[in-house]
Amino acid sequence: MTTDNRDPWYSSRDISTTFAKGLKVLAAFDDGSAYLTLPEIGNRTGYDRATVRRLVITLVDEGLLTKTDKSFALTPKILTLASQYLRGRGIGATVQPILNEYSGQLGKEISLATVSEAEAIYLARSNITGSTVSFGFTVGSRLPLLHTAIGRMLLATQNETFRRALINETSPVQYTPQTVTNPVVIKQEVQAARDQGFSLVTSEFEAGVSGLAVPIGRLGETKTVIGISGPVTAFDERQEFDHCLATLQMCAVALDRAWIEGP
């Protein structure tokens, strides 16, 4: 939707409005609410009650929703497409073992992410043994492009038109007192990430948390990055920072070699 290619290969009259509405109904379950009633869906989407009803019935008939009492909930069937996506990119087979290996060396969880519309989205995360705790099954969750290390590194891999458009059009959110909201500074930071080949962001998204990210493949070629995060103190010492950066870069090289196609 935002900042797409200015390639008018399709006109707005080529869009199936009913299908688009149906997808919006499905997306209404995206905000974590497990169970929704018809009126709730109506409110979220803004569509007429009758419309919502027919679209929801269609989703039930297709096996994507179940009805319990008056509420509707997602079925596990939505997992299949996601699973196919990950399998198609070799996330499970090739990426995961590499992430696990370097994650073990580093003692930190490494995440792989790509860009989706105006956000970053996690594709994989290492399964480090010790930390049963922090594993929140982050695959599929999103984070802002402007205020995270992974996000800014991803921005740096995009072409200039996309970068400019996104930074200019997106109104920055003040997540923490340290969040940089000045577009000019953000542009500089992204440029710096391009120049030096990594991005370090401190306390701008979650207070007290720093992130470090590096791209996979040469800049501008791929659109996937890996990153780690930890308490702000984690990267304070020069030696520790260098070690993290070096390991991440080695991991990126390994992934680049193992990978056949990009996303």
Added chain:
Amino acid sequence: MTTDNRDPWYSSRDISTTFAKGLKVLAAFDDGSAYLTLPEIGNRTGYDRATVRRLVITLVDEGLLTKTDKSFALTPKILTLASQYLRGRGIGATVQPILNEYSGQLGKEISLATVSEAEAIYLARSNITGSTVSFGFTVGSRLPLLHTAIGRMLLATQNETFRRALINETSPVQYTPQTVTNPVVIKQEVQAARDQGFSLVTSEFEAGVSGLAVPIGRLGETKTVIGISGPVTAFDERQEFDHCLATLQMCAVALDRAWIEGP
């Protein structure tokens, strides 16, 4: 679609045909093919070229597909809904750690699955440290209800109408020479699983592989099971089998306690 509740709470004229077609187009990417052209999608779905075109354009506009040259591919955006589903059920936060713990004790990977339409579908899998190899990111992948331990245990948790209908309506596939295709025998096996509280299936789905599954919660209450699999020899020794079963059952109890709601 198959064997649904004979509760006519909606008629077939309440289904939005356009939306249903659009979903079928999306599902065309479900068989592992990463890139599809318009004619390919047309062949898979059986819809007119013009129809496919508009539906695909809609999907691109919604950010679920990308166009590269003449082909279309899924975008990472489909991960978000799946992610929300898993988060909503507490898979990442509560289930995963428990699976990991008992998996460590057992030295085998434990998987959690539920039933989706006429198949079983994996919701989670333990991240055991040693086995970087076998981790194929199985979350979301499906397996038959009739010829696997997990499947038969799931069948055993379903009400009798569903069970009967599915066993009678589904034509068994001869996956291996050992696959039981006689519906009467399958019915007996499912009944046995109900009676004894576990299901053991040997070499019926993949030659040389056995599976063992137990339900979570009391039978008939929930519709989720956990299971392990391994070479047929793994469960040969009585002592080893007993140990596996006991550990699985303890894991099931732990999950049952930790869980709030079922799927």
Added chain:
DNA sequence: TCAAAATGTTCATATAACGCACATTTGTTG
């Protein structure tokens, strides 16, 4: 290079989606 086949796009028409109006359920107050 040209023809033929396959794919992409347009546009009149039939159809299916829309949302009003009516029916039904749920919640609330005297």
Added chain:
DNA sequence: CAACAAATGTGCGTTATATGAACATTTTGA
């Protein structure tokens, strides 16, 4: 607890939209 009121569910005529044949364009093969 009854009777009203508000909110939600559903049938149906109207109209906007999806359809697919016809036309345009690209790709394939000779």
